[in-house]
Structures are given as structure tokens and as C-alpha cells.
Amino acid sequence: MEGTVSSRHVPVGSSDGPIGGPSVAGQAPLKVPPHGAPAISLRNVGFCYSVRRGIFGRSRKWALRDISFELFHGETLGIMGRNGVGKSTLLRLLAGLTEPDRGELINHGCSCSLLALQAGFVLYLTGRENVFLSGMTLGLSKAQMRDRLEDIRAFADLGEAFDQPVRTYSTGMLARLGFSIAFQVSPDVLLIDEVLGVGDENFREKSATALRDKIGQDKTAVVVSHSPASILELCDRAVLVDQGVSVFVGGTRECIKEYQQLLNKAAKGR
Numbered sequence: 001m002e003g004t005v006s007s008r009h010v011p012v013g014s015s016d017g018p019i020g021g022p023s024v025a026g027q028a029p030l031k032v033p034p035h036g037a038p039a040i041s042l043r044n045v046g047f048c049y050s051v052r053r054g055i056f057g058r059s060r061k062w063a064l065r066d067i068s069f070e071l072f073h074g075e076t077l078g079i080m081g082r083n084g085v086g087k088s089t090l091l092r093l094l095a096g097l098t099e100p101d102r103g104e105l106i107n108h109g110c111s112c113s114l115l116a117l118q119a120g121f122v123l124y125l126t127g128r129e130n131v132f133l134s135g136m137t138l139g140l141s142k143a144q145m146r147d148r149l150e151d152i153r154a155f156a157d158l159g160e161a162f163d164q165p166v167r168t169y170s171t172g173m174l175a176r177l178g179f180s181i182a183f184q185v186s187p188d189v190l191l192i193d194e195v196l197g198v199g200d201e202n203f204r205e206k207s208a209t210a211l212r213d214k215i216g217q218d219k220t221a222v223v224v225s226h227s228p229a230s231i232l233e234l235c236d237r238a239v240l241v242d243q244g245v246s247v248f249v250g251g252t253r254e255c256i257k258e259y260q261q262l263l264n265k266a267a268k269g270r
């Protein structure tokens with residue numbers, strides 16, 4: 001994974017993707033290009049984990065090395081990249097769950113909610129208790145969460161398991177609860193980490209439809225996905241991350257092309 005990578009940024013408005021570009025048969029209707037205010041700006045952001053080396057030693061591992069892009073109000077931005085290039089770490093930074101070790105991340109006053117599997121659940125607490133806990137983490141009061149509780153319970157559709165400790169949940173059940181909480185909390189920016197493909201068939205369909213509806217309401221969202229079809233359907237622009245660097249920022253179709261070239265190059269290098 002080491003090596004030199006260069007980055008390319010296509011200015012907003014000159015996209016080859018859905019924004020301002022031609023429609024593609026079978027694709028969602030074109031969305032209005034993002035205009036005006038950025039919601040979150042990243043400049044040369046880097047982040048490192050502290051990892052164990054040997055029995056007593058520790059060293060720093062740079063998961064993100066140089067990430068720069070702007071997320072605009074009202075747009076849906078896709079994040080693509082091979083396994084382990086730093087996509088989930090990037091979402092955690094955008095959510096404010098952790099801070100950059102170098103560079104600059106400016107949140108221009110938005111609340112963000114990370115829609116990821118098991119994000120922040122306490123395993124010995126029940127689903128219901130985790131709803132309140134997650135709400136507090138996202139900055140909502142107990143009363144605000146109480147108002148949303150019934151919708152969350154209904155959407156997650158976990159039956160009696162809602163009052164069981166979440167350590168007894170399957171991955172799919174955790175995903176349902178995580179999705180329902182993040183979705184009903186309705187933050188300014190929705191951060192979605194590959195949850196589109198989880199849960200059973202019914203829940204997948206239900207969550208994908210709910211997401212499409214929400215994104216269609218001019219919601220600001222960031223979607224991590226390996227699926228070109230999801231990126232094309234949901235996103236206005238996309239960022240390609242490689243070796244912790246934002247190597248491409250621009251239209252979705254061009255980003256997918258760059259991603260496929262990267263995958264081909266990696267396959268040849270094996």
C-alpha cells in the first residue's frame with residue numbers, strides 16, 4: 001500500500017457526473033448542483049492510529065495522510081476506495097468522533113450522525129437504552145429522544161428484542177437498530193458507512209428507500225460504498241481515496257472510472 005500517489009480535483013460544476021451532466025438511462029433524475037456554502041471543509045487532513053510494536057513498543061500508523069475536499073450543503077458525496085484505505089476513519093473524523101493529527105477539518109456548524117453498524121453501542125444495555133445513549137452522544141436531550149423512540153422502535157422492527165441487551169443481537173439486528181437511530185435523529189449531515197447492503201431483504205429495501213427519500217429532500221450526506229451502482233444512484237460527486245490520500249474529487253462516473261483503473265493496476269501488480 002505504500003508509494004507515491006497524486007491527487008486530482010475537478011471543480012464543482014465541471015463534473016462529468018450527474019451534476020450538470022447528461023442523464024443515464026435507468027439512473028435517478030439529476031440533482032441540482034451544490035451551490036454556496038460548504039458544510040465541512042478538509043485541507044490536507046491526516047490521522048494516525050497508535051499501534052503495538054512488539055511486547056512493549058507502540059508506533060504511529062498513518063491511516064489518512066492527505067485528504068482535501070469540500071462537502072457542500074444539499075449534496076450527496078460518495079467515498080470510494082479499496083479495503084483499508086481509510087474510508088471509515090474518514091467518516092469518524094467527519095462525525096467529530098475523533099480529530100485530525102494534522103491538516104485542518106472545519107465543520108461550518110453542522111450536526112453529523114454516523115450511520116454505521118454498531119456505532120457506539122454499549123453491549124450490556126438494551127436496544128431501548130442504547131437509543132437514549134446514542135441520542136445523548138448525538139447531542140439530543142432525553143425528552144427529544146423520547147419523542148422519537150416510537151418511530152425508532154417501529155422502523156427497527158426488532159419485536160421483543162428491543163428490550164434485550166444488544167449483545168444478544170445478530171449483526172443484522174444491530175444494523176437495523178443503528179440505522180433506525182441515526183435515521184430518525186435527522187442530523188444536518190448524514191454519514192453512511194456501507195449499511196446499504198445489510199440486514200435481510202425486507203430491511204434492505206426499506207432502508208434503501210428511506211435513504212433515497214431523505215437524500216432526495218436535499219439532505220447533505222456522505223456515503224461510503226464499494227458499489228458503483230449505489231454511488232451513481234445516490235451521489236452527486238465522489239471522492240476516491242487511495243493510500244490515505246484523496247486522489248480524485250469530482251464527478252461520480254469519472255470517480256468510478258478512476259477506481260476501476262486503480263483496481264486493475266492493483267490486480268496486475270499482484
Ligand SMILES: Nc1ncnc2c1ncn2[C@@H]1O[C@H](COP(=O)(O)OP(=O)(O)OP(=O)(O)O)[C@@H](O)[C@H]1O
Nearest residue numbers: 049050051063081082083084085086087088089090
Ligand atoms: N483502531 C485501529 N487501530 C489501528 N489501526 C486501525 C484501527 N482502525 C483502522 N485501522 C487501520 O487504519 C487503516 C484504515 O482503516 P479503515 O477502516 O478506515 O479503512 P476502510 O477503507 O474503511 O476499510 P474497509 O473498506 O475494509 O472497510 C487500515 O490499515 C486499518 O487497519
